[in-house]
Amino acid sequence: MTLQVLNSPFNEEQVKQLNVLLPTLNDYQKIWLTGYLSIAPAAGVAVLEEPAASIEEEVKSIATEPQSATILYGSQTGNAQALAEKLGAKLAEAGVDVTVASMSAFKTNQLKKLTNLFIVTSTHGEGTPPDNAIQFHEFLYGKRAPKLEHLQFSVLALGDSSYEFFCKTGADFDEQLEKLGAQRIAPRVDCDLDYDALAAQWFEDVKKAIVANDAQAALSQVNTATKEVGGSEYSKKNPFYAEVLEKINLNGRGSNKVTYHLELSLEGSGLTYAPGDSIGILPENDEQLVGILIEALGFQQTEVVTVEQQSLTLAEALQKKLEITVLSKPLLQKIQNYTVNPDFAALVQDNYKWKDYVYGRDLLDVVQNYGPFSWNAQQFVELLRKIPARLYSIASSQAANEDEAHLTIGKVSYETDGRGRQGVCSGQIAERIEIGQKLPIYIHSNPNFKLPQDDATAIIMIGAGTGIAPFRSFIEERAAREAEGKSWLFFGDQHFVTDYLYQTDWQGWIKDGALTNLTTAFSRDGDQKIYVQHRLQEHAKELYEWIEQGAIIYVCGDEKAMAADVDKMIHAIVAEQGGKSAEQAAEYVSSLKQQQRYQRDVY
Numbered sequence: 295m296t297l298q299v300l301n302s303p304f305n306e307e308q309v310k311q312l313n314v315l316l317p318t319l320n321d322y323q324k325i326w327l328t329g330y331l332s333i334a335p336a337a338g339v340a341v342l343e344e345p346a347a348s349i350e351e352e353v354k355s356i357a358t359e360p361q362s363a364t365i366l367y368g369s370q371t372g373n374a375q376a377l378a379e380k381l382g383a384k385l386a387e388a389g390v391d392v393t394v395a396s397m398s399a400f401k402t403n404q405l406k407k408l409t410n411l412f413i414v415t416s417t418h419g420e421g422t423p424p425d426n427a428i429q430f431h432e433f434l435y436g437k438r439a440p441k442l443e444h445l446q447f448s449v450l451a452l453g454d455s456s457y458e459f460f461c462k463t464g465a466d467f468d469e470q471l472e473k474l475g476a477q478r479i480a481p482r483v484d485c486d487l488d489y490d491a492l493a494a495q496w497f498e499d500v501k502k503a504i505v506a507n508d509a510q511a512a513l514s515q516v517n518t519a520t521k522e523v524g525g526s527e528y529s530k531k532n533p534f535y536a537e538v539l540e541k542i543n544l545n546g547r548g549s550n551k552v553t554y555h556l557e558l559s560l561e562g563s564g565l566t567y568a569p570g571d572s573i574g575i576l577p578e579n580d581e582q583l584v585g586i587l588i589e590a591l592g593f594q595q596t597e598v599v600t601v602e603q604q605s606l607t608l609a610e611a612l613q614k615k616l617e618i619t620v621l622s623k624p625l626l627q628k629i630q631n632y633t634v635n636p637d638f639a640a641l642v643q644d645n646y647k648w649k650d651y652v653y654g655r656d657l658l659d660v661v662q663n664y665g666p667f668s669w670n671a672q673q674f675v676e677l678l679r680k681i682p683a684r685l686y687s688i689a690s691s692q693a694a695n696e697d698e699a700h701l702t703i704g705k706v707s708y709e710t711d712g713r714g715r716q717g718v719c720s721g722q723i724a725e726r727i728e729i730g731q732k733l734p735i736y737i738h739s740n741p742n743f744k745l746p747q748d749d750a751t752a753i754i755m756i757g758a759g760t761g762i763a764p765f766r767s768f769i770e771e772r773a774a775r776e777a778e779g780k781s782w783l784f785f786g787d788q789h790f791v792t793d794y795l796y797q798t799d800w801q802g803w804i805k806d807g808a809l810t811n812l813t814t815a816f817s818r819d820g821d822q823k824i825y826v827q828h829r830l831q832e833h834a835k836e837l838y839e840w841i842e843q844g845a846i847i848y849v850c851g852d853e854k855a856m857a858a859d860v861d862k863m864i865h866a867i868v869a870e871q872g873g874k875s876a877e878q879a880a881e882y883v884s885s886l887k888q889q890q891r892y893q894r895d896v897y
């Protein structure tokens with residue numbers, strides 16, 4: 295088809311242009327153009343100035359093309375992962391083409407191809423990334439990190455404001471992505487332990503930033519079915535009141551420790567769990583401590599205050615709702631607004647002094663040491679955060695105990711400035727909860743600490759003290775499933791006679807074959823202190839063989855007192871037994887983590 299000046303209303307130049315354009319149009323474009331011209335005002339003809347290809351693109355994008363987004367999470371105990379999945383479901387509902395992945399599963403060479411990247415990450419250790427975020431974090435800070443000018447991003451950071459490096463990993467990603475040229479399309483949000491409301495707001499901000507209008511949602515055909523874990527009506531917001539069926543001190547007389555084995559009834563709750571999951575307990579503060587604090591503050595127990603739009607007495611608010619036992623720099627800074635005491639100002643400003651002061655002290659110390667303050671009861675409660683739930687690894691298998699969950703809870707107690715103190719939850723369990731009473735609980739699933747699907751896979755479990763808890767669940771489950779895979783437990787504590795937690799269970803499982811190898815380290819029984827990492831070293835050759843044959847390593851317990859040394863030893867064993875340099879061993883271990891063959895639940 296060639297247009298002639300003579301039989302058209304166009305001048306020569308226009309005909310020339312049209313003759314260049316018309317032969318390039320496909321049928322779809324011609325039909326679209328006919329429709330467009332029939333309804334467009336005269337000025338709308340300017341659309342002809344657009345390159346032909348973009349017309350199709352524009353029409354298609356209006357009609358069908360969804361925005362795409364990648365959500366990467368860094369998560370140790372599952373919080374960030376659950377939020378990332380929630381955001382994924384929300385964006386999918388809004389018509390966005392979403393991919394949700396762990397940072398460790400993400401191929402960094404894909405980074406340049408992304409248009410929208412959302413990061414949800416917690417912080418662990420002393421301001422370090424969770425295990426599955428370490429490599430991606432290193433990559434973005436490394437020489438091979440690409441320029442990312444085409445990328446839009448936003449970060450949701452999870453943390454705990456009582457840590458010095460609050461939400462540091464999230465802040466790192468936020469800063470580094472900006473340095474690499476990416477555009478921040480919603481500001482970073484830093485969440486404390488009570489993160490639900492802030493996270494929900496961030497979801498909305500992110501959605502608004504990439505979903506221009508609801509038409510996209512209407513046009514897209516996305517499967518928005520999302521999995522609800524557990525299938526129970528009970529959750530952190532709506533806890534189940536579980537009856538305490540059994541409470542036994544596992545430590546013998548003369549032990550330095552008190553560790554309770556607690557059996558909870560889940561009957562009628564519909565709650566389900568898998569080995570590796572935890573139970574969250576919503577604890578209460580010690581009534582006696584609350585009374586002393588209110589007296590020191592000069593308030594009345596019965597004064598009425600408002601907390602989260604609810605009116606309650608000051609005593610109730612401080613016992614049931616608000617944290618009074620942990621000090622942090624942000625809290626001290628807020629308290630400073632209510633005093634002109636120069637000593638308090640000096641404390642807050644001196645980095646060394648405040649860190650030293652907050653360790654092992656609580657609000658009662660602040661009031662006694664630096665009071666009086668100019669606040670009233672309402673202003674005082676508004677400074678405090680909600681009492682965080684406490685997570686405990688489940689020590690039983692539901693395959694063996696359908697309506698029960700067992701926990702292993704070590705009582706925390708210490709003395710500072712001559713006053714005895716207790717852990718909020720462990721103190722409540724040890725001192726103020728009896729068999730027959732009920733505790734508000736919920737299930738916290740941890741996808742990063744899980745038995746292998748294949749029952750033939752060998753497992754190596756390393757734990758000290760209460761770190762033994764999930765391994766009791768693992769072995770009870772494997773016994774119930776009659777799994778044929780080998781299993782090796784390394785357990786450490788202080789004394790054989792008083793601290794061998796669940797000794798008869800392990801011995802029973804060794805006897806019937808559910809547990810293949812059992813190695814213990816009782817640190818204070820001999821002249822020299824022996825810890826689990828020393829036992830690992832003694833068995834280095836066999837351990838390396840197990841790992842090379844595909845075994846999965848699990849570590850549970852105190853990070854500083856145990857997991858860090860175990861980690862060093864695993865590196866040393868890989869280097870020595872595998873004939874590798876330190877760098878090669880680090881790569882080997884990091885690839886084990888990447889394949890979820892080195893999983894840690896540390897605290």
Ligand SMILES: Cc1cc2nc3c(=O)[nH]c(=O)nc-3n(C[C@H](O)[C@H](O)[C@H](O)COP(=O)(O)O)c2cc1C
Pocket residue numbers: 368369370371372373374375415416417418419420421422424452453454455457458459460461462487853896897
């Ligand atoms: C051993 C340990 C160390 C932690 N260190 C920090 C820290 O340095 N800074 C911080 O903001 N939060 C810290 N936290 C708090 C976690 O970031 C917070 O509990 C978060 O909700 C966990 O999310 P996740 O389940 O996705 O890992 C730490 C928690 C644990 C158990």
